[in-house]
Amino acid sequence: MKVIDIHSHFFPKTWPNLQEKFGGDDWPWLKHLPSKGEGFDKAMLMKGNKEFRPIYSACWDADVRLQQMNEHGLEQQIISATPILFAYEKPIEQALYCAQFFNDAALEICQQGKGRLFAMAQVPLQDIDVACKEASRAMNTGHVGIQIGNHVGEKNMDDEGVLTFLQHCAGEGIPVFVHPWDMMASERTKNYMMGWTVGMPAETQLSIVSMILGGGFDQVSETLKICFAHGGGAFAFLLGRLENAWHFRDIARGKSQFPPSHYLDRFYLDTAVFDHDALDLLVKKMTTNKLMFGTDYPFPLGEQKMGQLIKTSATLSPPEQQQLLATNAEQFFNLPISV
Template identity: 50%
Template sequence: MKIDIHSHFFPKISQQEAARLDVERAPWLATHGREGQIMLNNQPFRPVYDALWDAERRLEHLDEQQIDIQIMCATPVMFAYDVAIERALPWAQLMNDKALEMASANPQRLKVLAQVPLQDSDAACREASRAKACGHIGVQIGNHVGAKDLDHESLITFLTHCAREEIPVLVHPWDMMGGADRMKKWMLPWLVAMPAETQLAILSLILSGAFERLPRNLKLCFAHGGGSFAYLMGRVDNAWEQRDIVREDCPQKPSSYLDRFYVDSAVFDPRALQLLVETMGADRVMLGSDAPFPLGEQQVGHLVSHSALPEESKRQILAANARSFFSLA
C-alpha cells in the first residue's frame, strides 16, 4: 500500500477572486486546456498542469502511480502570511473549502491539509479547528512568518493548540533566504535555500528549547526529508558538546530530540534515503512525493520500494506510519 503524505493543489482561482486578497501579489490560475500557469497579478510564476486543480485528473495520476491515498496541501505561494488578517483569514477559509471540494471527488483516496493565517495565532488556531471539523486531517504551515521562526512564542502557541486538538502539522519551506542577488538562476533558491530553510526550522525548535515546552503528543512532520538536517546532525551534536552558546537554551543533546518529529521521504537518492532512515528511524519517515511538480518524485514510492531497506521498514514508510500519524482508518 502507498500513502503519499506530501502533494500540492491549487484551485481554479480567477484574477478577480485573488484581487480580494491583494491586487498586486495574490496568486491566481490561468488555464488553457490541460496546461496552466500560476500567476502573480499579470506575471507568470510557475507552469503547471491539470492534476494540480482537476480532481479527476488527480485520481488518474494516483492510478498511474499506484497510490492508494494522497494527502494534498496548498501550494506555498497561497499562504499570504504578509497580508492583513482581515483579508488573509477569508482567503484561507476559501482555499480550505476549495480543497475539500476537490477531495470530495473521492474522499477515501483524496485527503487534505488546511492552510491557516499564521501571522495571527488566534485566527490560525480557530481556522485549524474549523478546518478539522469540516474534514481536513491536519494543517500545513510554512517554516517561518517573516522573521519569526518556529520557536517564536506566537508559533509555539499555534503548535500547542494543534497538539491539544490532535491536529497533525506538516511544515513546508517557503519564502527562501538568500535573495536574488546571490541565487539569481538555475533554481538555486529551491536547490540551496529550501533545504536550509527546513534545517533552520528544525534547529529553531531544538536549540531554542521549544521542544521542552511543546506537548509530546504534537504530531509534526517536516517536508523534503527534513532538508539538510540528517546530513548535518553530527555537526550540530558536535557544536552542542563543544560550545556553551549552543547548549545555552537546549538542555539535551540535539540528536535526542529526533523522536519529536517526522520527515517525508522526498530525497531522490538511495544513499540519502538510507542515511535519513538511519538517522530518524524507519518509524519516523513517511512517503512524500511533492507531486505534481517537476521537482517532485516522478515515480512515487519507487525510491523506497527499490531501496535496500528491510521489508518491514518499507512497509512503515510507504503506508503504516502515515496511517498512525494522520489517524487514517
C-alpha cells in the same frame, strides 16, 4: 504494498480575483492556457503580473490525480496548498479569507476523490488566535492536518506565537506538516532554480534547528505530531556538526535542555530526497518509525516515479518499506486503514 503520499499540492481551477477584492499587485492567480492536445489542461500560476510556475490539471482535477495515482500504485494521497497561497504577509482579514476559501476548495477536490484523497488545511499564522480557530474549524470540516510555513516573516519556528499554535495543535491532536517557503538569500539563489534546490532545504533545516535550539521541543507537549518536508533538508547530514557545536560551545546550545540528537524522536520527516544513500541516512538517523512517504506531486521537482525510491531500496525489508509507504502515515494522520 499500500502506498500513501503525504506531500502533494493542489490549486483550485478558479478562485476570486484577490487583487480586485483586496487591492495590491502581487496576488496569485491562474492564467489558463490554450489546449494543444497534449493530454492535460495547463495553466500558468501568476503572482501579480509575473509568471511564477507552470502547472497542469492534476492540481485541480481529481480524476487526473486518481489516474496518475493508479499508474504509480498509490492508494491514497494527502493534498495541501502551495505556500504561495499562505498570505502570511497580508492583513489578517485577507489571510483568513484566503485560508478559509482554499481550505474549503481542498475539501471539494477531495470529495471527488472516491475516498482516496485527504487534505491538510492552511492557517493565517501571523495571528495566532485566528490561526488556532481556523485550525480547529478546518479539522471539524474534514481536514486531516494543518500545513504551515516554516517561518512568518523574520519569526522562526521557536517564536512564542508559533509555539503557542503548536501547543494548540498538540492539545487537540492536530497533525502539523511544516513546508519551507519564502526562501532565504533570494537574490543569490534566483538563477537555475536554486531557490528550490538550495533555499528550500536550507529553510527546512533551519526550522528543525530553531525548534531544537530555541527550546521549542522542550516547551511544547510531547503529544505534538509534527513532520518536516523534503527529508528535513540537510538536517540529517549536518546533525554531527550541530551536536559537536552543542557540546563544545555553550552559546550554540541556545535554550535546549539536551543535545540535538535527544530530540530525534519528537518529529517526523517525509522521504522526498530522491536518492537511496540519502534515504539510508534518514533511516539510520531517524529510524523507520519517523519517516513517511512524500512526493511533492504534481510538480517537476517531485518524485517522478512515485514510490520507487522506497520500493527499490536494497536496505529496507518489506515490512520496513510498508512502514514508510503507509503505516506511519495512517497512524500520524489517523487515516482509515483500508480504502
